[in-house]
Every structure is written in structure tokens, then in C-alpha cells.
Amino acid sequence: MTTPAVAPLSVTDVPPVPTGTDPSPDIVACVEMWRAAHLDLLGHLDLTESPGTLAAGLAQQEYEAKQLLLAREGDRVVGSCLLRRPRRESTEVARGGMSVLPGADPSVVLRALWEAARPALVADGRTTVQLWSMSRAVRPHAPDVLVPGTGVGAVEHDGYAATLLDLGFVLEQVERHSQLEVDEGLERAAGLEHEVLRHADGYDVVSWAGPAPDSLAAGLAAACSRMSTDVPMGALEVDEEAWDVDRLRYVESTLAARGMLRVTTVALEGRTGEVAAYSCLDHHPGLPEVAWQEDTLVLAEHRGHRLGTLVKIANLRALREHAAGVLRVHTWNAGENAWMLRINEALGFREASAEAAWQLTGLH
Ligand SMILES: CC(C)(COP(=O)(O)OP(=O)(O)OC[C@H]1O[C@@H](n2cnc3c(N)ncnc32)[C@H](O)[C@@H]1OP(=O)(O)O)[C@@H](O)C(=O)NCCC(=O)NCCS
Structure with missing residues (x-):
């Protein structure tokens, strides 16, 4: 049983580790949180990275600058934000995703991560931010769903979605995972x-x-x-x-x-x-x-x-x-x-x- 997260949270940067070295404890903790989120939403771990693949991916920064942030409530990791800033094209755009531990309050966690991520994005001239997030499959005409700008597909209008909307994000597109x-x-x-x-x-x-x-x-x-x-x-x-x-x-x-x-x-x-x-x-x-x-x-x-x-x-x-x-x-x-x-x-x-x-x- 998890207890809801309460403010204030601490948000820290997870530095990349050199290729070939063991993943840091922060990277391991981040993957554990992702596993909990995937089990809660999907019921399986088919889509979860391992600490090793995440560490190796973070170390590869030639085409994209990458930043991983972790939000903690005490010692417990309650959220992550992984952002990639392309270096060759789309240089005004940052892309990535934010995850929240099941049971934690998405409004508190996402706001803390976004406030921590924002300054580096602004300093780097990134005027557009694109985030991808998972949802259960829902029908467009069901109650409590959001339909994207494309008019096709839908996702749950839950606390996660409500917070991103509050922060100024627009739901542009929905992809079907099959x-x-x-x-x-x-x-x-x-x-x-x-x-x-x-x-x-x-x-x-x-x-x-x-x-x-x-x-x-x-x-x-x-x-x-x-x-x-x-x-x-x-x-x-x-x-x-x-x-x-x-x-x-x-x-x-x-x-x-x-x-x-x-x-x-x-x-x-x-x-x-x-x-x-x-x-x-x-x-x-x-x-x-x-x-x-x-x-x-x-x-x-x-x-x-x-x-x-x-x-x-x-x-x-x-x-x-x-x-x-x-x-x-x-x-x-x-x-x-x-x-x-x-x-x-x-x-x-x-x-x-x-x-x-x-x-x-x-x-x-
Ligand atoms: C999806 C894709 C690979 C299908 O191409 P394909 O194998 O040539 O498609 P098919 O031969 O099955 O086409 C069936 C019909 O749809 C048409 N069609 C296929 N793709 C089309 C497209 N993007 N726009 C308009 N019509 C398209 C074909 O011309 C064909 O018409 P016809 O029956 O009158 O001859 C191709 O559209 C594509 O490369 N899209 C861009 C890349 C993409 O979206 N990839 C998937 C990312 S998730």
C-alpha cells in the first residue's frame, strides 16, 4: 500500500555514468519506479528498460543532450522526468516523458519535476516541449476521456492529464499501442x-x-x-x-x-x-x-x-x-x-x- 506524496519534494539530477560502468543507484531506483508504473497500468514489464540499457542510453549524447531528473519524497522515488534536446535539428524542441509512482499525487510530482526541468530548457532556447505518456485504451465517446487535436483516439482524463493541461500542455495526438x-x-x-x-x-x-x-x-x-x-x-x-x-x-x-x-x-x-x-x-x-x-x-x-x-x-x-x-x-x-x-x-x-x-x- 502506498501513501500519497506530499509537498515539498526534492528533485535531483541523475548524472550519466561513463559507458561500460555499472548503473548508479539513482538509475536503478528510477527503473524500479518505472516498473511499478508499468505493472500498475499494463500488468507486465515488456516495455521497461533495464538499469543497464538506461545507463548506456543516457551516456549517448552526440545527437541529443539528455537529462534525467528524479523526484523524491524522503528516500522514496515518486517521479522521473527524462528529456532529450536534439542537437542537429528541432533545436528549439525538447522531447521526453514524466513518470509518477502509482499512488503518488501526479499534481504534486509533475509540478515539482516541471519546475526543476524548466530553467535548463529556457536557458538552452527550447521553446517547445513534447512529452509522451501512457494511458489505458479508452473509447473516444467514453466519460472522462480526452480527444487529441487530430480528433482520432483518446486517453484517460485523469490527474496526470489534468496536471499537464494546467501546466499549459496541449494533447496533440494519440498513438495506439498494439x-x-x-x-x-x-x-x-x-x-x-x-x-x-x-x-x-x-x-x-x-x-x-x-x-x-x-x-x-x-x-x-x-x-x-x-x-x-x-x-x-x-x-x-x-x-x-x-x-x-x-x-x-x-x-x-x-x-x-x-x-x-x-x-x-x-x-x-x-x-x-x-x-x-x-x-x-x-x-x-x-x-x-x-x-x-x-x-x-x-x-x-x-x-x-x-x-x-x-x-x-x-x-x-x-x-x-x-x-x-x-x-x-x-x-x-x-x-x-x-x-x-x-x-x-x-x-x-x-x-x-x-x-x-x-x-x-x-x-x-
Ligand atoms: C504505412 C506505409 C508503410 C504503407 O505503405 P504501402 O505498403 O506502400 O501501402 P499499401 O501498398 O498497403 O497501400 C494500400 C493503399 O493505400 C495507399 N497508401 C499507402 N500509404 C499511403 C499514404 N501514406 N498516404 C496515402 N495513401 C497511401 C496505397 O497507395 C494503396 O492504394 P491503392 O490500393 O489504391 O493502390 C506507408 O504509408 C508509409 O511509409 N508511411 C510513412 C511511414 C509511416 O507512417 N510508418 C509507420 C510509422 S508508425
């Missing part, structure tokens, strides 16, 4: 394949685990930059990201430092050999039954050939080959991304929870 049982996905893939191949004539697929082959790295990097322009983002401010082979290799090295395995499939246009589509899944051996869907994208000029389904099917098979113990895949899609949702539903993904995207503009 889960796939891999065995069912593979079975459905076999049934979908014939129709998909009929549309995808003239394309070949290549799959791998780990870093991209040198011959495909430039084409894959070019496709990665389209994720920042082509995915529906509602009114969230996002600058186009410039990707090249150096950036791809940097991301691959950060995944390796966190102990993650990335499984990737590309579709190549047979005539030109160009990368037309790609999809990747991430897996960590610390959670042997779980993988997380990362990017899936078909370049605009290649859409309509079912390449999204083609690369997802091939990548699911590659996942089974390289990480045979994975039973579940999690994915997040904007509610208005009908094209991606249709593909995922055909593969057997089912709604599990919702994710709110909040934005505050005009910070000074």
Missing part, C-alpha cells in the same frame, strides 16, 4: 503472402541482424530521413532529420552499447537496386520474449505495392530466426495512420494501450 503474438503473426503472414507478392512484383527483400551491410547503408540512411517527414505527427513540431551513413552507424553503435539486437529487412527495387522500403525490430536478451517494432517505411514513389506488408512479414521471419524466443512484438501507431494500422491489423496486432503526445509551445 501487441502481436509472433506465432499468430507468422501464421497470418503465410496467408497474406500470395496477395502481397502479386503486388510486389519486381522487388526483392534482404534481411539481417545487427549493422547494415555496407552496400545498403547509404540507401537505408536516406530512407531513415523520411521517417521524420512522412509519419503523421498531428501538430507536433518536427524538423526533417538529415541521415547519412555516419548517423546510421552511430545509432547502430548505440544499440550495441545497450546490448540490443536490431533485425532489419529492406525491399530493393530489382531494376535499380534502390532501397524502396524498410522495417526494423529491436530486441534485448534481458527480455527474451519481447521485441519492439521500430521504423517501417515505404518511400512515397514506391507506395501501393504492399511493400509495407512485404518487409514486415520478412522481418518477422528474420526475428524468429535470430531471436527464436521472442513471443510478442509491441508497436505504436498514430490513430490517424490508417495505412500502417491496416497492415498491422492484418498481421494480427491487437490494441493494448494508448500513448498521449503532449506539446507546450511558447516556453520562455
Whole structure:
């Protein structure tokens, strides 16, 4: 049984530890709090980082400056705020999330974290702040729900949401979090394949685990930059990201430092050999039954050939080959991304929870 948090709370900065050293006690305490929050909301730990992956992620600051704050009531961690400030593009934006220990008062905890985070954001010229938070899956017309600016999806209008609204954040978008049982996905893939191949004539697929082959790295990097322009983002401010082979290799090295395995499939246009589509899944051996869907994208000029389904099917098979113990895949899609949702539903993904995207503009 937890007791509600009462003011005043202390908020402290958690400094990164050098890559390769043990996570600090603060990092361990933060992950324990996240675990409690995930168990309370989701009933499982499939989406929780380990102290090791969080520590390694915090140490990687080349493309984004990262700051982790912890709120404590006495010795007890009651909240966290993790913010990333992109260094190359979106340089007026900070992105991240705030978590609250179940049973603690979100109004007290979120306000304390926000007051502590604000000065560094202002000093760094960040005028827009975007936060993502989890919610149970709710229907848009149910009582006590909030519908985002996009008009699609909904999240609970609870104490957490009410506090962010009070602080000036706007609910811009809701993403649907869905889960796939891999065995069912593979079975459905076999049934979908014939129709998909009929549309995808003239394309070949290549799959791998780990870093991209040198011959495909430039084409894959070019496709990665389209994720920042082509995915529906509602009114969230996002600058186009410039990707090249150096950036791809940097991301691959950060995944390796966190102990993650990335499984990737590309579709190549047979005539030109160009990368037309790609999809990747991430897996960590610390959670042997779980993988997380990362990017899936078909370049605009290649859409309509079912390449999204083609690369997802091939990548699911590659996942089974390289990480045979994975039973579940999690994915997040904007509610208005009908094209991606249709593909995922055909593969057997089912709604599990919702994710709110909040934005505050005009910070000074
Ligand atoms: C989602 C996506 C991968 C699907 O591409 P795809 O595999 O080419 O789509 P399909 O072949 O299944 O397309 C089915 C139909 O929808 C259309 N379509 C697909 N994506 C579309 C889009 N973004 N906008 C408009 N129409 C689209 C196709 O042209 C096709 O039309 P047709 O039946 O008249 O020929 C692609 O839209 C995309 O890359 N979007 C941007 C990246 C993205 O949102 N990724 C997911 C992030 S969570």
C-alpha cells in the first residue's frame, strides 16, 4: 500500500555514468519506479528498460543532450522526468516523458519535476516541449476521456492529464499501442503472402541482424530521413532529420552499447537496386520474449505495392530466426495512420494501450 506524496519534494539530477560502468543507484531506483508504473497500468514489464540499457542510453549524447531528473519524497522515488534536446535539428524542441509512482499525487510530482526541468530548457532556447505518456485504451465517446487535436483516439482524463493541461500542455495526438503474438503473426503472414507478392512484383527483400551491410547503408540512411517527414505527427513540431551513413552507424553503435539486437529487412527495387522500403525490430536478451517494432517505411514513389506488408512479414521471419524466443512484438501507431494500422491489423496486432503526445509551445 502506498501513501500519497506530499509537498515539498526534492528533485535531483541523475548524472550519466561513463559507458561500460555499472548503473548508479539513482538509475536503478528510477527503473524500479518505472516498473511499478508499468505493472500498475499494463500488468507486465515488456516495455521497461533495464538499469543497464538506461545507463548506456543516457551516456549517448552526440545527437541529443539528455537529462534525467528524479523526484523524491524522503528516500522514496515518486517521479522521473527524462528529456532529450536534439542537437542537429528541432533545436528549439525538447522531447521526453514524466513518470509518477502509482499512488503518488501526479499534481504534486509533475509540478515539482516541471519546475526543476524548466530553467535548463529556457536557458538552452527550447521553446517547445513534447512529452509522451501512457494511458489505458479508452473509447473516444467514453466519460472522462480526452480527444487529441487530430480528433482520432483518446486517453484517460485523469490527474496526470489534468496536471499537464494546467501546466499549459496541449494533447496533440494519440498513438495506439498494439501487441502481436509472433506465432499468430507468422501464421497470418503465410496467408497474406500470395496477395502481397502479386503486388510486389519486381522487388526483392534482404534481411539481417545487427549493422547494415555496407552496400545498403547509404540507401537505408536516406530512407531513415523520411521517417521524420512522412509519419503523421498531428501538430507536433518536427524538423526533417538529415541521415547519412555516419548517423546510421552511430545509432547502430548505440544499440550495441545497450546490448540490443536490431533485425532489419529492406525491399530493393530489382531494376535499380534502390532501397524502396524498410522495417526494423529491436530486441534485448534481458527480455527474451519481447521485441519492439521500430521504423517501417515505404518511400512515397514506391507506395501501393504492399511493400509495407512485404518487409514486415520478412522481418518477422528474420526475428524468429535470430531471436527464436521472442513471443510478442509491441508497436505504436498514430490513430490517424490508417495505412500502417491496416497492415498491422492484418498481421494480427491487437490494441493494448494508448500513448498521449503532449506539446507546450511558447516556453520562455
Ligand atoms: C504505412 C506505409 C508503410 C504503407 O505503405 P504501402 O505498403 O506502400 O501501402 P499499401 O501498398 O498497403 O497501400 C494500400 C493503399 O493505400 C495507399 N497508401 C499507402 N500509404 C499511403 C499514404 N501514406 N498516404 C496515402 N495513401 C497511401 C496505397 O497507395 C494503396 O492504394 P491503392 O490500393 O489504391 O493502390 C506507408 O504509408 C508509409 O511509409 N508511411 C510513412 C511511414 C509511416 O507512417 N510508418 C509507420 C510509422 S508508425
